Amino acid sequence: MSGSGMKARLLRFASAGGGTAVIAMAARVSGQFAMVAVTLVATRHLAPADFGVFAIAGALVMLARTMLYTGPFEYLLKLSHDADQRRGAGACLAATVLVALVWIALLVMLGLAAPFVFKGGGVAPVILALAPSVLLGALAAFAESLMLRSGTVRRYYAITVLTEVGAGLAAIALLASGWGLWALILQIYARTLLMALALGALGPPLALAAPPRALVAEVLRWSASRFGSVLVSFLANYSGDLVLGMVFSPAASGLYRAANRMVTALADMFVQPAGMLALTTLALGRARGEGEGLPGAWPRLAALFAVLGWPALALLALFAPRVVPLALGPAWTAAAPVVAVFCVARMAGLVTAVATAELIVTDRQGRVLAIQTLAAAATAGLTVLAAPYGALGAAVAATFVALFAAVAMALTALQRRDRPALAEATRLVIFPLVGAFAAGFAADRAFGTSAPLVALTLPLACAAAGWLLAAWPVIPALRRAAALLTEAPRPA
Secondary structure, three states: OOHHHHHHHHHHHHHHHHHHHHHHHHHHHHHHHHHHHHHHHHHHHOOHHHHHHHHHHHHHHHHHHHHOOOOHHHHHHOOOOOOOHHHHHHHHHHHHHHHHHHHHHHHHHHHHHHHHHOOOOOHHHHHHHHOOHHHHHHHHHHHHHHHHHOOOHHHHHHHHHHHHHHHHHHHHHHHHOOOOHHHHHHHHHHHHHHHHHHHHHHOOOOOOOOOOHHHHHHHHHHHHHHHHHHHHHHHHHHHHHHHHHHHOOHHHHHHHHHHHHHHHHHHHHHHHHHHHHHHHHHHHHHHOOOOOOOOOHHHHHHHHHHHHHHHHHHHHHHHHHHHHHHHHOHHHHHHHHHHHHHHHHHHHHHHHHHHHHHHHHOOOHHHHHHHHHHHHHHHHHHHHHHHHHHHHHHHHHHHHHHHHHHHHHHHHHOOHHHHHHHHHHHHHHHHHHHHHHHHHHHHHHHHOOOOHHHHHHHHHHHHHHHHHHHHHHHHHHHHHHHHHHOOOOOOO
16 A cells, blocks of 8 residues: 555544544553653662552552542533533532542551551551542542543543653652652652642633532432442452462562553553543443444444554563563562463453443443452452462462453443444454464564564564554454544533
């Protein structure tokens, strides 16, 4: 195909909504690059035990902060345009602040109990130091929901990039200056404060009215199952950190979390935009009164992000033995097999994120809670059984359950009208995945004994070429998937 023909085809893809998807993923690339950079610097300035202390405390605080991005956050996104916007927004803000205050109190109690629960020391002061950040997170979460509802997705991602990169650079500077764990604690405060200020200043005009108590109670009642989903999802994602910290030591948790974070940094470039844009796109359609929406929308949205995300994760799993020592340092070599296992879990997580968005928007969040409850119970039980095998055993347990949850969530979200789109989405993903992995594997066998840098870069280049060749025939299907992101939503 000529250069002009290729340019025209790419322009058609961008105009079909691909531009929004690319911007979302580019924003996550910047944010995850900042997170990876902080992790790489932290592993060289902190011992595994210190990193494990932050992993345990950070996991508990992450649970509280995640609660702020569900329930009222989602309720505001799907609030009908015919409803009282000022009181609806006020009710969501009040509900979010109430949730934040409850979690601050819980974190204080968990911090006081930490010395009696976890092996070693140091977890309690980190939990207590991070607890107040949850209130700042409530304001940032509400501002994010307002901005996404207004349809200014690109501005949202631009703000996200600037705040995450800025906070990451500050953390690196503090780590290099010898601040240790405090550098990571201050990074969380810096990021949250910057997000709240930027979103508040650049977001849509804030119009609030004091909501009646009944409306706040309605928002919290609707959110109850979503809070439950977050809780059980947390147990599914962080059981390994907590169990290893209780049974072994923070050092074991540090190894587990470092591997998890490395994979998550790559996966979230695709999973987070997939979940957020799916939720925003489907919810705005529902808010405009489109009823059941466009048949097959969620499988196509999942495929749009998996076409890049799955090959990238498959290649990280393939090259983990080379990438981990190079990235984290020789002391973290044992994390390589854990990284490879987590790649499979994060591939499943992309399906879960988009299917969950479909279920939430269609008011089937109770089914999400049921599946996630089973997954959390299974993860906790299997992690305890796998604990004698250390971080790798815990990772295998978590991955097994992640696969089960993805299949269950997809089957629950799937309706008869979605089946043709599912078949198309499967073909869209399989060809680039197989092309990239096969080319990378073959090149690895050919150049694996070369110098370390050559043994990594040449197979990756071959994998990229294999992906391009395999993806070219499915460009029309990619355009159809990207078209779902084209229509600008009507501001609230």
